[in-house]
Amino acid sequence: MERYSLFGLLKHALHHHEDWPRAWRDAEPRSSYDVVIVGGGGHGLATAYYLAKVHGISDVAVVEKGWLGGGNTGRNTTIVRSNYLRDEAAWLYDFALELWPDLSRELNFNVMFSPRGVLNLGHTLQEMRDIERRVNANRLNGIDGEVLSPAELEARVPLLNCSASARYPVLGASWQPRGGVARHDAVAWGYARAADALGVDLIQQTPVTGIRVEDGRVAGVETDRGLIAARKVACVVAGHSGVLAAMAGLRLPIESRPLQALVSEPLKPCLDTVVMSNAVHCYISQADKGDLVIGAGADGYTGYGQRGSFHIIEHSLAAVCELFPAFSRVRMNRQWGGIVDICPDACPIIGKTPVGGLYFNCGWGTGGFKSTPGSGYVFADTIAHDRPHPLAAPFALSRFERGALIDEHGAAGVAH
Amino acid sequence: MLLLQCPHCLEARSEEEFDYAGEAHIQRPATDVSDAEWADYLYFRSNPQGRHCEMWVHTAGCRRYFNVVRDTVSYDVLAVYPIGERERESLVGKPPP
């Protein structure tokens, strides 16, 4: 892999950028691999990268039905944070957050992680109790966080309406300074390039049509380019987990729903942090290009269309105008939907399945992008050792049967 | 923005009048089932990519629940029918027209 650097850019400029190598090979699928990862999104590519990098398992193929990073990796609002309530979730997300600052160097690809801080607003006394509880728990878990007063918020986010006469006045907020945003596509591309350099085959435009199971063990995946045999198969296909699970005769406690988002036209810098509000229901940040990036709600129904219903957008923009009255004259440039796999407890499922050698990593709901490095790391570890990584263990599929749910509805940012 | 025909009010109305109420035709098991079977009833859903039997409630209308067969990709509504009627099995599982 040719290392990227400012010097490299200058060098290539001398050659008019005519001899930049491919970021990753266009691999032809071989007949068999140690591990086949189904799904070339951020999580799948990260899993492949850590399998090769940490565990030395590079006989790996990532099979993607469309293009790398084409699912939720490329359709989210790029927020990164770890201020989750329950210990298990906080540890997992914070493990991921710890990997973010060094990720650009690690991958030699600038993922533009921008730790500009994340605010979660509280509008009612109960929300403030929940914020206190969560921030206290975060701090005891070694996760940064503090509770800000409306006055502190006003100073930090001048355009935010902190008026006591608002319909739902802002009573305070939690503040996680290490949180922020990153460039979503770059995460997929960075992992893809780094995994490819370690020998992983990236196979695009190849839908998996079946999962072959023999004697209770996985034997490979069927694709429209033929069978690809594998000792282990790992499925990381947010938005389509149920479909893949059905191929192996499994059911999942998941409903897939459209989660909508939108961007405004680009504006001069006016918001230098991430503001999330559960009660009035929106989250918002400003991309480096100047667009306001706004997360709206999930549609109420199951849906695989990467679009949603308009009233969701209406509510979210009413919330934006309520929180930021000056944004009322700003215009929406583009709206879209991603498909989020939502678990009953708003936490992911990571780990083994009843089928030997078959692993699932799914159900991240709204938490997928921020967890990408951590998810890939613990999933790779789980696959390599055929046992759950300690951080992943509480997120086993079996938790539903035991009733050991990890209820994160309060922290998921969206009331499902 | 879906348009649903309430089988009780007999009028097509915009989605905003309704609330989605989850997958339809899930049989609530007797209480002597295993934990796994109980968990399956509580949490596990078919979540298909294609035709889906689901319940909606006409919240801002007659407040009655009803069943819908809807394609989860095209969002086409293929049938609406009252609670208690049998699943429109003939509609589910077939490829779209």
Add this chain to the structure above:
Amino acid sequence: MTGQPRRLPVGGRVDRTSPISFTFDGRTYQGLRGDTLASALLANGVYVVARSFKFGRPRGVVGSGAEEPNAIVQLGTGADALPNQRATQVELYDGLVGASSAAHGLRGLIDAARRVLPAGFYYKMLMAPPILWRFWEQVLRRGAGLGTVPQGADPDRYDKLNRHCDVMVVGAGAAGLAAALVAARSGARVVVADEQDAFGGSLLASALHIDNRPAAEWVVDAVSELRTFEDVVMLPRSTVVGLYDHNFLTVLERCADHGPSTSGAAARERLHRVRAKEVVLAAGAIERPLVFANNDLPGVMLASAVSCYVNRYGVAPGERLVLATTNDAGYRTALDWQRAGREVVAVADSRADPSGALPRAARDAGIRVLRSHGVVEAVGHAHVRAARVASLNTAGDALTSTARRINCDLIACSGGWNPAVHLSSQTGTRPVWSDEAVGFVAGQRRGLHCAGAVTGAATVAECLGQGAAAGASAARAAGFATDETEPLATDEAPLDAQQALFVIPHSRRTSRAPPQFVDLQLDVTAADIELAAREGYESVEHAKRYTALGFGTDQGKLGNVNGIAILASALGREIGEVGTTMFRPAYTPATFGAIAGRDVGDLFDPERHTPMHVWHEAQGAVWEDVGRWKRPRYYPKPGEDMDAAVARECIVARTGVAMMDASTLGKIDVQGPDAARFLDRIYAGGFLRLGVGRCRYGVMLKDDGMIFDDGVTVRLDDERYLVHTTTGNAEAVLAWLELWRQTEWPDLDVYLTSVTDHWATMAVVGPKAREVLGRVCSDIDLGADAFPFMACREGHVAGVRARVLRISFSGELSFEVNVAAGQAVAVWEALMAAGSADGITPYGTETMHVLRAEKGYIIVGQDTDGSMTPHDMGLDWAVRHGKRHGFVGERSLALADYQRADRLQLVGLRTVEPATVIPEGAQIVADVYRMRSGRVPMRGFVTSGYYSATLKRSIALAMLKGGRGRLGETVHCPLDNGNVLAAEVVDPVFYDPDGERQNA
């Protein structure tokens, strides 16, 4: 026309009688009514209207409508400012103040740095240390962005209208008008929307004849006829921005932007939410520019835009024109230009044999036509001074001569047309490539009928015919009969085949040639797209995201197809194979405020008020938001803070008499022969044997066994119960009960009705409650034996029919008086008067919280969070196992995890330091941990914490792992400020554990 050097002496749909003045970038100019800001700037010879995003290159007006990528301006100032307006769509008015949004560009990154900064350069540098990127990001952010956020809250308001129609016609050009006419004549309800201020689309700038009349006259007639139909709604200045599932459309109408700010006097914009049975998409097409070197110089324009400025606005944006074209239609511009008395220096036609009617007409008019030629490069610094032209091979992908220079000051280019298929793909239908149309055309979808240029139709006659056909098919699909229509004749020249050519090659290869821009707004060049392909970003989505192609405010209306063609060529694939990216709403940017409509400010979410709201307000109540309700939190007396007020209210309630407005609690009237059986299955407790006139506390679980709601249920009659829910959950509980009633137990004969708003509830609380209530209630025996705790009686209070419940959330003697909402204020005031001698005081939610916490009563949602079972909360006494049909949630209580001994359990906490209240949300640790780095295991958390004036100490409720087994132990709560509070684990009932007071 002094001061408008480029204004033609005649022509155009502009009012020449009284020039108006406007300001742009600090200078004042004159324009005409009927101008856009762009046409007026061009009339004044203002060519440079922007600097480019990445390289700060000068940019001019390119188009004449929604496709404009360059002329992005800020209008007005202060709170009235409008960022990111397209000058080509801004109607000029007297006094307009505009400014270029684009005196920006990364200041350090001048054009010279371009060579070092190809697409995606930022992915390849500044990876470490992290601080380096943080620094660079600040630089980048300062340079990025177009407009500036208005200063202050939006003074304008926005309306929404819901519309229903049989046929929605998108676009009122030739095809749209023809469709609307046919549909309207069939009797269908029709809505026609067009983004321009006048109907007619491109016919407004056309010299054609339809039906032997000038096109503009035909338009006038068509519009007049449409206006005669009662059921036809005509919406000019209205852009259909979104087409959603099941033919739901959003139409944004600009009502006020064509004049000075009205500052909210009238709606600035209206969003029409249209539900159509059928949609006719007649959105037209947008001309495709040609990609060549330095094609971003001001003075390079779309051919159709040049015609539009000449014909519609009477503006000639130059003197000497070179036309670069791949098709016949482009020749119209040369002819228009010549007709305007300006010089056409040359037409460079890429085709070997342009022999159609229009090329012939051009040659006949003495225009020099260069066959097999292309403009390979624009020459100039801030404006076009010449075109370099060269001959091309047949395929158009190589030069066959060296380029020669032709002096000119305007280059018009036409690379064909991109159908405006955006709306058609917003619901997931992919556009498909048409070799014939040389463009992506709409994919087929039920309920959508495409007509006109959006299908690739090139002539007006075709558009008219397709429009009539689409109007007819839409009307028929909506259930209307249509008549045959005669095809309309035009005097239009037929068009010969165009050439599919997107990029004019340069003598140097793309990577070394001067920049050949594809996306002008984001400075994406052909070399960038080739680089993306070279590096493996082969999917159209990858290439788009890697280069930022199409991410501008024009959403790639000009650049996308050229970009796809360049990518296809670089990959050696067909364009159709590469495909297009999906178009998303909005077609053109849509104002947040218009999408929010009136649901902002006071109307953001309706407030719910109890009947006594005004009374509370007069008493100076401080409010708490609970759900949508406004509830009094406390009633401060002068000089009192919350703690003082609450302490006073608590003491009065415990020692005298106090009153609370409890009207917000949800109330559900449950009736029917099976009402008891229904409640018995819904609640964890037993309800079959509850006697008439008796009350029972019940806890309601979700089927996962977790507490969902709680409240008191009264049996009013044999077959009638009144269920109380928590304030915030009232709607959810009703929906939940209905779900079970309708879907699981349809055999039960029971009916549910919400009566929350019908009744007002006032809790008369305290040792003197009986005495005070007795003064205004003579027909209920309030005696302890006659009216025991947990009983219900009906009678009159203050002369008003009342239902009185002897229930208590405070632990005191308490009567909850329920009266019809409309009579509540009188009763409330009568009770206050009756108690005045005893010092009756109103109390709010805060005091309610303290009183109930002293008694260890939980609040669902505060002490529970959806993950607590009745056992966790010490509510086993409210659970009855072994009922015949069980209860909702019962089976889950047997799941393995629910049996853990170390589950969180409700306990009370008494701080070692009695004056110190533990903040709610504090976490509990086992030992005297200080806040420090690293993880500290947590054992639970505090859900409620108060200072009890009655007990003269602080109390708290908490969830503690294995809590009930830890009574007497000391736990610690580390706080933000570094303090650690020690507390003893105690039973959660702090006061009157035997209930003597409430039973009194």
